[in-house]
Amino acid sequence: MAVEREKFYECEVKRRRVRAAGGYESFWKVKPITVALEDNDTEFRCMSCGGAVKLFKRRSEDGPATHIEHKLKSDSEYCAAGMYFLKATDGRQARPSASPVR
Secondary structure, three states, rough: OOOOOOOEEEEEEEEEEEEEOOOEEEEEEEEEEEOOOHHHOOOOOOOOOOOOEEEEEOOOOOOOOOOEEEOOHHHHOOOOOOOOHOOOOOOOOOOOOOOOOO
């Protein structure tokens, strides 16, 4: 029996822009994973809860598409897009990650 896994194909990536007063400031931008990798982005987070995610790249044509999953099960349990949250039947409410990526 195959293990069911959550898969997200979009996330937030950390970008930098020039401030009007000079210097740079960081901001988060929503992008598809494949575009983020083409742009050489390196910092990712869940766009729903802001939690840490891990990246899974496509290894072969027959394998799963490039995607991300929550690193922490607790994030998936309370993220509005998380697999464990969507399967829960206890009426829990979605909330931001307890340890968000800044």
